Amino acid sequence: MASVVNVILSGGVGSRLWPLSRKSKPKQYIPLFEGRSLFELTVARNQTFTDQTLMVGGIKNVDLAREFLPATKSQTIVEAAPRNTAAAIAFAALACDPDDILIVTPSDHLIENQEAYENIMREGIKYAEEGFLVTFGIQPTRPETGYGYIEYQGNDVLSFREKPNEDTAKEFLKKGNFLWNSGIFCFKASIYLEELFRFEPKVFRTSKEVYESANGGQFSADLSAKIPSKSIDYAVMERSERIKVIPSNFIWSDMGSYDSLYDYLKVKGHQVDGSGNMVIGTQKYVSFLGVENTILVHTEDAILVVHKRSSQDVKHLYEELENHNSPLL
Incomplete structure (x- = not known):
């Protein structure tokens, strides 16, 4: 039976929150949020509607995360070198059954209104079961220049836009059919791998080679260095015809700055x-x-x-x- 897996990405260093955030302890592990860290909150938020937790990150992040991961039904994948999100998610998909539903979440976002969040995620799971790759867009509240945007109609994506300047961001808000790109995704493991192979075969093949040649769970640093560094947005989401977007009404911030x-x-x-x-x-x-x-x-x-x-x-x-x-x- 297929499982719903929360894939938590924790490879960043939080450079825009220096000097609080350091390589030795990135922002997602700092207990700034009423005594809890963003990583801890991410794990807890997704427990009620997922069956497993799978974290992908570097060795330092894995060590920092270990105390917050569930005692059972959790797994970690330790990257030998950071190769961006397309590869990190490929590792997670390869570790899961083909029909498993992956809910991919960054570990450094702050989300409030748990009930609304769960409802939106369950809607995403339904689309994923139908073979779609789902992204979640946040209703913008200001002309933010630090986020990417999604132009949409209903649940269809018209275009993805890079971080805009202030004038462009104001124009997006005026048009009313743009969402902030949350960086949260949902899809079947097999569908993601199919689309990754279709659009970025080298990322797919090199990630698969690294995963399958692991020795005792340790990835080869030399092989890892051969993986092209591509984001999931560029590698798959901006190019696939299988994309659906769900406008989301939970309170969200990437806490990136x-x-x-x-x-x-x-x-x-x-x-x-x-x-x-x-x-x-x-x-x-x-x-x-x-x-x-x-x-x-x-x-x-x-x-x-x-x-x-x-x-x-x-x-x-x-x-x-x-x-x-x-x-x-």
Whole structure:
């Protein structure tokens, strides 16, 4: 009998949430959300309507995740090298029975309104049982430039759009038939592999070779390096004719940058001064003069000061530090 499997992807480092998020402990494992981490919340959220949990990630992520995974009916796949989401999901599909339904979820999203979420996921499972690849779109509430968009009509996808500039994002909202791309997917394992083979045969073949040649569950780093680094969006979702989108009404944020974290913490009662400035990570007295909507992030070895509207640019700072092999990562 086919199972419903929650495939949790946990390979990212959360570069836009540096210095809170580090390679040694990415953002999804930091207990910022009323004492719980995004990974912990992701596992719990999907337990009520899935039969198994399968996590795909690097060795450090697997070690950090282990205490939050179910004691039974859970499995981990340890990647030797990160090769993007198309390959990660291929590993999961190869580990499952062909008719198993995979609900693929990032491990670093915040979702509220559990009842609405479960209803939407069950609708996605029905489409997946019919052979469709399902993506879930979020009704946009602002002209967000940090998310991709889905142009849709009913449950049909008209187009996928990359992260827009502000003017384009405003135009999307004005048109009213665009959704934020949540990065959550649902499909049969076999259907995903069929479409991956159809559009990206090299990703399919090299991922299959890595999976089948594993020694004691250990993937070959040399073989893994041969897998083309492609996202599931580019490799399959933007090219297949089997796609359905479900407009979704649960509360969602990818928690990918400080503007999202700021909005969440503010709603939860985190202190903000009269000019909209916020301090994260310290109880020391901090005074902001002549600035507004600014976030100060304090850690033991680094301090970041960023304007809320520049939150996406933290990634560039992270990349600069990475280019200099900084120990601060």
